[in-house]
Amino acid sequence: MFRIAIDGPGGAGKSTIAKLVADRYGLDYVDTGAMYRAIALKTVRAGIDQSDVAAIEKMLETTDIDFNGTSILLDGEDVSTLIRTQEVSMAASNVSKIGCVREVVSNLSRSMAESKDLVMDGRDIGTNVIKDAELKIFLTASAEVRAKRRYDQLIEAGKEADYDTILREIEERDYQDTHRELNPLAQAEDAVYLDTSDMNIDEVVAAISEMIDSKERN
Numbered sequence: 001m002f003r004i005a006i007d008g009p010g011g012a013g014k015s016t017i018a019k020l021v022a023d024r025y026g027l028d029y030v031d032t033g034a035m036y037r038a039i040a041l042k043t044v045r046a047g048i049d050q051s052d053v054a055a056i057e058k059m060l061e062t063t064d065i066d067f068n069g070t071s072i073l074l075d076g077e078d079v080s081t082l083i084r085t086q087e088v089s090m091a092a093s094n095v096s097k098i099g100c101v102r103e104v105v106s107n108l109s110r111s112m113a114e115s116k117d118l119v120m121d122g123r124d125i126g127t128n129v130i131k132d133a134e135l136k137i138f139l140t141a142s143a144e145v146r147a148k149r150r151y152d153q154l155i156e157a158g159k160e161a162d163y164d165t166i167l168r169e170i171e172e173r174d175y176q177d178t179h180r181e182l183n184p185l186a187q188a189e190d191a192v193y194l195d196t197s198d199m200n201i202d203e204v205v206a207a208i209s210e211m212i213d214s215k216e217r218n
């Protein structure tokens with residue numbers, strides 16, 4: 001088995017990097033954050049308060065989540081683009097505190113990792129979902145660099161953006177994701193720490209490829 005777990009804070013470039021690495025090595029890719037986001041989107045649409053655990057538990061009884069490698073399906077609907085808003089980012093961080101939500105996403109993620117080689121990214125992959133992953137990476141960058149990257153992306157897409165607001169939202173989500181009770185964002189003891197603040201995408205992919213190649217040689 002060759003399973004790569006990539007954890008780290010929001011906006012560190014995990015999904016971009018994970019996808020490129022998966023393509024390069026012919027591995028499947030699973031974005032666990034997208035599953036939390038899909039559940040969060042459903043609460044937003046239904047007007048369910050993200051602190052209403054009973055209502056969310058009930059909602060989950062009739063919720064079907066699937067990730068097919070590129071798209072995230074919520075009850076059969078492709079919501080890949082709809083989950084990428086700032087509102088859903090914070091809502092996903094909110095619902096990810098809830099035990100029954102974590103159980104649904106963790107079980108689904110674990111079953112995907114059972115039988116195939118893959119790259120999986122999230123917050124608790126190395127510490128919880130695939131504790132025995134062959135390679136664990138903790139991918140991070142300073143909050144300022146992550147905010148600047150996000151700001152540049154939005155401006156490039158012709159959207160409005162305010163750097164200070166983006167930075168505040170990033171710090172808020174970092175705090176919430178690292179301070180929650182259940183499986184908070186943390187570096188696994190056996191994970192490689194990779195700070196990408198001063199690296200471009202190609203350099204990060206090259207660094208991870210080197211780790212993979214050296215594992216394969218051993």
Ligand code: DC
Pocket residue numbers: 010011032033034036037089092093096121122123124125173177
């Ligand atoms: O990686 P992302 O930004 O798409 O994740 C959205 C939220 O989902 C994140 O703020 C916390 C939660 N999450 C989690 O708790 N555990 C994971 N393995 C992945 C995401």
